[in-house]
Amino acid sequence: MSKPVIVAIDDEPEFIRFLQDYFEPREYELHVALRGAEGIELVKEKKPDVLLTDLKMPGIDGDEVLKLVKSMTPSPKVIFITAYDDGGKTKARLTKMGAFACLDKPIGSLKSLEDMINKAAEK
Secondary structure, eight states: OOEEEEEEEOHHHHHHHHHHHTTTTTEEEEESSSHHHHHHHHHHHHHOOOEOOOSSSSSOOOOOOHHHHTSSOOOEEEEHHHHHHHHTTTHHHHHHHHSEEEESOSSSSSHHHHHHHHHHHOO
């Protein structure tokens, strides 16, 4: 099976580099954006299997990103990776809105994230 196509949106350049350093040597097709609007354009163009996105970003935030990609066909599986913590309320809301998963920053294991991406792409 071919590896899933991934778009990652995060306003932290260091986190984007962290993802690139892990996924690119493993031959994943990873496209990155530092802004929500730029990420939405990448999703439209690349039609990824999985979208990794932060929640709190300037401009279009993760909530709006999720709403926009859910209206697309095909719609990628959305995995939130965020440091925002309100006791799980936002994670429950995002899951109800259709997010595949919500993970905490910092990521404990990129291998676990890779496994989750592969699982999401299979569904």
